[in-house]
Every structure is written in C-alpha cells, then in structure tokens.
Amino acid sequence: MNNEADIKELNDRLTKVKDEIAGILTSEKEDSFFAQAAKLVTLQLETYDKLTDGSFYELDEAAMKANNDELYNWKLEANYEDSFVNPTKAANVYGDKGQIIALLAEKLVFGNTHIFNNRKERFVIAIELFLEIYNLYKEGADVDAWKKAIKNHQTKYIDLIAMEAIHRQYDPDNHKVTEILNKVKPGDYRFLYLYGLPVSDNEVRTAKFIDSLPEEDLIAMAGTLTKGYRKGFEVMGVDFDKKKSVCIYYNVGFEKMVKTAAEQFKEMGLASTFLVTSGAENKQSDFDHKQDMALYLDEAFVDTYLFAFRKAYESIKDKVRSHGGPAAIEIFGERDFEPVRKKEAPAFDEKQRPLYASLINKAALLRTQFLPGEERSFAIIAYPVPEIGDKFEQIFADTVKVNTLPREKYQKIQQAIIDALDLGDHAVIKGMNGNKTELTVSFHELKNPEKETNFENCLDDVNIPLGEVFTSPVLKGTNGLLHVKEVFINGLKYTDLSFTVKDGMVTDYSCGNFEKPADGKKLVDDEIMNNHETLAMGEFAIGTNTVAYVMGIKHDIQAKLPILIAEKTGPHFAFGDTCYSHSEDHAVFNPDGKEIIARDNEVSSLRKDDPEKAYFGCHTDITVPYNELGEITVYGKNGYQKTIIKDGRFVLEGTQELNEALEELN
Structure with missing residues (x-):
C-alpha cells in the first residue's frame, strides 16, 4: 500500500465490510457463529478506530485488560469448550462444515494482532473471507465450495503474508x-x-x-x-x-x-x-x-x-x-x-x-x-515465569545462577570427557530406575587425533546455560532403545516416551499419553517426527550441568525445565538434522584448537547431490536425567574402555567435581 490509490481502495473495502458486518448483527440469531463473529469484528473495528485516533492509549490498565479479555473471549479457557474456535463445538453445530467454521473463528481472533500492529490489509482480508463464507452459507453451498473459497483465499494472499513475515x-x-x-x-x-x-x-x-x-x-x-x-x-x-x-x-x-x-x-x-x-x-x-x-x-x-x-x-x-x-x-x-x-x-x-x-x-x-x-549464529536463554509456583523468585534466582556458571571450570572438565570419548569408536548408554534405555552410539574415525575431535566443548555462548559435549553420530552401528519416563518437549508433557533406532534411523516410537497406543503414536508423529516416516539421530550429547539438575530436583520442577536446560542434565539425543545443519563445510574448532570433524552423517552428506534428501527441517532433543542413567561407557580398539557416568554419578577422572552439586540431594 504505497500509493494513494491503493490506500483509498483499502479504505473503501474497510467501509464496505463494516456495512456488511452491521447487517449480520441484525439478521442472524445471537447464538449463531455468524452473529458472534460479527460481534467480535465490531469490537475489533471499534478498537482499531481508538488506536488510530489515539484514544486507546489514554485508557487505564483496567480498561485495556477488559478490552483484551473481550477480544480473546472465545479462547479463554473458561469459554473455549463452548466456543466456535473449538472444532468439536463447531462440528456439533455445523456438521461437516465445522472445521471451516473453527478455522474462520481462529483467523478472526488472530485479527487482534493485525489491528494492533497496523496490518490493515491483513485485517480486512480476514473479514472479507468471513463474509465470503457467510454468503456461501446463505446460499446453501456445500462443503466443497467452502473449502475452495478457503484455498483460493490462502493462495491469493500468500504474497502479502510472506512479505510481512520476512520484513518483520x-x-x-x-x-x-x-x-x-x-x-x-x-x-x-x-x-x-x-x-x-x-x-x-x-x-x-x-x-x-x-x-x-x-x-x-x-x-x-x-x-x-x-x-x-x-x-x-x-x-x-x-x-x-x-x-x-x-x-x-x-x-x-x-x-x-x-x-x-x-x-x-x-x-x-x-x-x-x-x-x-x-x-x-x-x-x-x-x-x-x-x-x-x-x-x-x-x-x-x-x-x-x-x-x-x-x-x-x-x-x-x-x-x-x-x-x-x-x-x-x-x-x-x-x-x-x-x-x-x-x-x-x-x-x-x-x-x-x-x-x-x-x-x-x-x-x-x-x-x-x-x-x-x-x-549466522544464535543465542538462547530461558527464565521461569510466576506460574511455576510459590517459589518463583527463588527459582528465578537459581536460574540466573545456572545461566552464569564459570566458563573456565566447565571447559576443563568437559575437555576431560572429550579426551576419553575421542579414544573410543562407540559409546553404550544404559538406563536405570525404570528407564529402559539401552543404546549404542557410533563415532566418526579420527584420522589425525592430534588435530581433530568428534565432540564440541559447548560452553556459555549459543546454548545458555553451558554444560554439554556433543557430536553427530555415525548412523551405521547406532542401535537400540531410547526411553524416558517423563519429559517436556516444546511445551508438551510426554510419559513413557520411547524410540527404537536401527543404524541411526528411527524404526518405531511410542508414548504413554493416551489410553490408545495409536493416539500416542500420532502425537509423537505430529510433534517430534514432524510427519516424517523416519528421522536420523542427529546428535548425541553428555550434559554436565549438575547444578541445573539439582535446581530441578530441589524445587520439584524437573519435568518443567525447558529442553535448553534439561539437555544439560544428562545425556541427550536429538532426532532430525545435526547441530551443523546447512553449515557442514564450515570448519569449527574447540578451545583447545582441535577441529570438530563430526559435522556430517550419512544423511546430511547427500546435500551436494540431493539437498532435499539431506535434511529433515527439525531437531528435537530428548534427555535421560541422571537419576535414570545407569551408565555411559566408551569403547575402542584393543580393549579400550572408559566409564564416564555410573549410576547417575560422574566417575571419569577429572569430572568428579561435578558430583559436588549432586551431594546436596543426599
């Protein structure tokens, strides 16, 4: 909308939809979706006018809160079950058109962000789509006509949506x-x-x-x-x-x-x-x-x-x-x-x-x-919110401590772990206390061990807090079962989550969230497998942040810790791409000067010939906590064997200092 003609056209469209919305308010039954939607749009239009003339900014906090609650009335937990945003409610009233009704309701509520961010055209097109579906409803059109209207709308305005997303x-x-x-x-x-x-x-x-x-x-x-x-x-x-x-x-x-x-x-x-x-x-x-x-x-x-x-x-x-x-x-x-x-x-x-x-x-x-x-690079850090409970302020203070542990101390300890791992060609990980994990993870061959390493010494830079060493496993020879009794991943709680791996690829998976195993499998399918038939094990890591682990136990929030912190509280395994996704050819080095050569696996190495087969577009970490960890032992040629963790405690020489935090739990 860069010229006067475009602006005038958009204003004319806005005036037109206002008139049509007013008509629905007077003609439809109050409890129908269309009347309720027209009422929401009317409130949005009134709010937009106040934002435009500046009067909204003069409201006190109580009035702003009341406005926010009303704008999100459909999605408030107390109202959701009887709301048309809920697909079940929509289907109960509108049958096979219920999914489209719920989609429309969701789009209209999302319009709240458009009016506050001055995305005027996005707001108008959402109302226009609603009005188009309303007219189809009045005409008695079938569900296929409704779906066609939705698809045409998404296709017509994807340029606008993409432009706004990338600019933002x-x-x-x-x-x-x-x-x-x-x-x-x-x-x-x-x-x-x-x-x-x-x-x-x-x-x-x-x-x-x-x-x-x-x-x-x-x-x-x-x-x-x-x-x-x-x-x-x-x-x-x-x-x-x-x-x-x-x-x-x-x-x-x-x-x-x-x-x-x-x-x-x-x-x-x-x-x-x-x-x-x-x-x-x-x-x-x-x-x-x-x-x-x-x-x-x-x-x-x-x-x-x-x-x-x-x-x-x-x-x-x-x-x-x-x-x-x-x-x-x-x-x-x-x-x-x-x-x-x-x-x-x-x-x-x-x-x-x-x-x-x-x-x-x-x-x-x-x-x-x-x-x-x-x-490019990145950095991620996490903090608790008050909803965590009465001990919020203490948990917040402890989180700040976890986020600022001494770099030099952990660099030295983690280097001892890396040195032991680099002498082996595979590691065996076993669970305990009801954890059924039994995995073998294969490593890359180091052709020049004096200058090369398999594991990155991860400190307080991109993934805050510090506290892990990680590698991209060789897929062939990486086999077994990964099992976690309880874990939070991307805001969802999983119970009895398990993955079976053969030559580094997932062959089966399940979780115990639902009575029906098929429902649990579908949840993992959607949320972790990301609709792929299989995923590679893109990462194997050993977390060293025992201070974070103790914080979780002490405050009884272990299951609530975000993966960013939880991944440092035991070994973790990521399914999907490696940590070096799309930058495998860029050499990276540990603080000791050694190049980390394990940046590829058998899947990502396809990138030069067939990039679409080389990546999954996802990377999900799953951690086995120390109290479920029976053993991590590395094995190598000529009978080489070193145990790093045994029965939830670090036993490798040079790492025992990590157990000091764990003693607080005794």
Whole structure:
C-alpha cells in the first residue's frame, strides 16, 4: 500500500465490510457463529478506530485488560469448550462444515494482532473471507465450495503474508515493537496490551517482577544473552562485523530486559527486530489448530508458498544477508498441559504428511540461499515465569545462577570427557530406575587425533546455560532403545516416551499419553517426527550441568525445565538434522584448537547431490536425567574402555567435581 490509490481502495473495502458486518448483527440469531463473529469484528473495528485516533492509549490498565479479555473471549479457557474456535463445538453445530467454521473463528481472533500492529490489509482480508463464507452459507453451498473459497483465499494472499513475515523478522526499520518498548515505564504496565496478544495474570506478574529487579541485575541478565550471542560468532568463526541486525524472540512480560538487550546489541552495531509470543495463548486451541493447513494443502499450494517467500526474501535480500540470527529468551514453568486429541480437528492425510514435511524442509533450504548457515549464529536463554509456583523468585534466582556458571571450570572438565570419548569408536548408554534405555552410539574415525575431535566443548555462548559435549553420530552401528519416563518437549508433557533406532534411523516410537497406543503414536508423529516416516539421530550429547539438575530436583520442577536446560542434565539425543545443519563445510574448532570433524552423517552428506534428501527441517532433543542413567561407557580398539557416568554419578577422572552439586540431594 504505497500509493494513494491503493490506500483509498483499502479504505473503501474497510467501509464496505463494516456495512456488511452491521447487517449480520441484525439478521442472524445471537447464538449463531455468524452473529458472534460479527460481534467480535465490531469490537475489533471499534478498537482499531481508538488506536488510530489515539484514544486507546489514554485508557487505564483496567480498561485495556477488559478490552483484551473481550477480544480473546472465545479462547479463554473458561469459554473455549463452548466456543466456535473449538472444532468439536463447531462440528456439533455445523456438521461437516465445522472445521471451516473453527478455522474462520481462529483467523478472526488472530485479527487482534493485525489491528494492533497496523496490518490493515491483513485485517480486512480476514473479514472479507468471513463474509465470503457467510454468503456461501446463505446460499446453501456445500462443503466443497467452502473449502475452495478457503484455498483460493490462502493462495491469493500468500504474497502479502510472506512479505510481512520476512520484513518483520529481518527489517529493523519502523518496527512496531520498538514503539512498544519505548512506552515501557516503571509501574505502568499498559504496554502489555499493545501487541494484540492475549495477556493473563502470568504476564502481568512477570512484567512487575522484571520491573522490580535492580538495574544492575537487568544489565547482567541482558549481558549474558548479548555477550553469549557475540561469543557464538567467535566460536563458530563467523565474521560478526558484517552483521547489522539481530532478531530478539521473547514472551510478553520481559520487555524491560529486552529493551536493555536491544540497547546492548545497538552498542555492538546491531539493530533489533522482534518476534513476540504470549504464554497466555490457549494451548489446547493451538493444538486443535496445528494442522488447519490440511484444509487446503496440496502440491500447488507448496509451490505457491515457496515462490511467495522467495519473492519476499528477494525484496530485502541485503538486509537478510546481513542479519545475524536469533537471540531468544524462552520461558518455562507454565501449567502442565496434556493435549486432548479431537477427531473433529483438521489432520493431514497420508498424502499431506510427507508434503508438509517437504514444505518445512524446502522453506529452510530457501532461507539458507539468502542467509547461509555458516554466516549466522544464535543465542538462547530461558527464565521461569510466576506460574511455576510459590517459589518463583527463588527459582528465578537459581536460574540466573545456572545461566552464569564459570566458563573456565566447565571447559576443563568437559575437555576431560572429550579426551576419553575421542579414544573410543562407540559409546553404550544404559538406563536405570525404570528407564529402559539401552543404546549404542557410533563415532566418526579420527584420522589425525592430534588435530581433530568428534565432540564440541559447548560452553556459555549459543546454548545458555553451558554444560554439554556433543557430536553427530555415525548412523551405521547406532542401535537400540531410547526411553524416558517423563519429559517436556516444546511445551508438551510426554510419559513413557520411547524410540527404537536401527543404524541411526528411527524404526518405531511410542508414548504413554493416551489410553490408545495409536493416539500416542500420532502425537509423537505430529510433534517430534514432524510427519516424517523416519528421522536420523542427529546428535548425541553428555550434559554436565549438575547444578541445573539439582535446581530441578530441589524445587520439584524437573519435568518443567525447558529442553535448553534439561539437555544439560544428562545425556541427550536429538532426532532430525545435526547441530551443523546447512553449515557442514564450515570448519569449527574447540578451545583447545582441535577441529570438530563430526559435522556430517550419512544423511546430511547427500546435500551436494540431493539437498532435499539431506535434511529433515527439525531437531528435537530428548534427555535421560541422571537419576535414570545407569551408565555411559566408551569403547575402542584393543580393549579400550572408559566409564564416564555410573549410576547417575560422574566417575571419569577429572569430572568428579561435578558430583559436588549432586551431594546436596543426599
């Protein structure tokens, strides 16, 4: 919308939809989806007008909260079961058209973010789609006509969606979030309601807690992230001076820390973009709508999608190429969520599953054409939120401690582990205390051990906190069973999660979340296997952060620790791509000067001949905690054998100091 004619046309479209929405309000029954949707859109239009004339910013916090609750009324947990965003409710009322009704409801609620971020055209097209479906409903059109309308809409506007997504991530100019951060003031929390995202008491309490921290603590916390980010470029041998921007990922409530981090990045020469999420999102709703794309996904849409994103990248290719990568602030401690699988929710069919997996993989490959993996880095750190319980402030303080452990101490201890591992050709990992894990992991051959190593000494740079050594296993000869009794992965709690591996590839998997084994398998299929028939074991690591482990036990939050921390509290195994995905040819070195040569496996080595077969587009870590770990022993030629961990304790010479933290549990 760069010229007056385009702006006038959009304003005319907005006026037209306003009139049609008003008509629905007076003609439809109050409890129908269409009347309820018209009521929501009317509220959105009123809110948009207040944002435009500035009167919204004069509201007090209570009024802003009331507005937020009303905008998200359909997705509030108390209302969700009887909401049309819920596919079950929609199907009960509208039968075979229920999935489309629920999709429309989800799109309309998502319109809240458009009005607050001045994405006027995105807001208008969502209403236009709703009105198109409404007219089909009035005409008595069948479900195929409804699906055709949805697909045509997604195809028609994918260029707009792609352009906005790429600019939001890579273009720091006139970024809306910068305006919000500039409104952050002590004691005034109205800024929380300016994203158009749902805000609960958890986000408000987080903001108030962050606001209460001394300035020096905020500077130190932000510095842990920003310095770790910069250190990552040094460790990976990437030229930091060529980078001009960074994307800060964060959750609503952390604004004061984010503002400090953005200032520190600015001092390093980096402008910031932002991707913001809210812990107040309804997780069951997100789960229900995870595969909404099943309503329109086919090969033609994949091609259209990729072409649109290629054009979007091309439009700001210089800004993309000079982007450094993400700096993410994750959260943990939210209430347990165990998803309910609903037969009414859209789900990929057997043809769509590999198609979606291919789309994700091709999208990742497309990004590397504009921002090669060897030219970017990242940093991730995590903090608890008040929802974790009464001991929140103590847990927060302990997390800060975990995030700032002494680099030199762990570098030396982890080097002792690496030295022992490098003398072997495979390791055996066994569980205990009900953990059924029994795995053999094969290593690459070191042709020049004086200058080469298989394992990276992972410290406090990209993956904060420090505390692991990891490798890309040789797939052939990597066999056995991985089992975890309980684990959180990407916000979902799994029980009795297991994977069977043959020559490094997953051959079977299951979890105990549901009464029916098939439902558990489907959950793993969707959330961990990412709709692939099989995945490679892309990583084997040994975590050394016993301080983090003790924190989890002491506060009874072990199952709530994010994988970022949990992966440091025992051995972990990642299924999907290696840690060196898309940058395998870029040499990286440990602090001792040795090159880490295990950057490839038999799958990723296909990248030069057939890139689509070389990558999976996913990487999911699964940790066996120390209290379930019976043994890690490395074996090599001529009878070489060294045990690193036995019965949950480090026994290798040079590592016993790690057990000191564990003694607190006795």
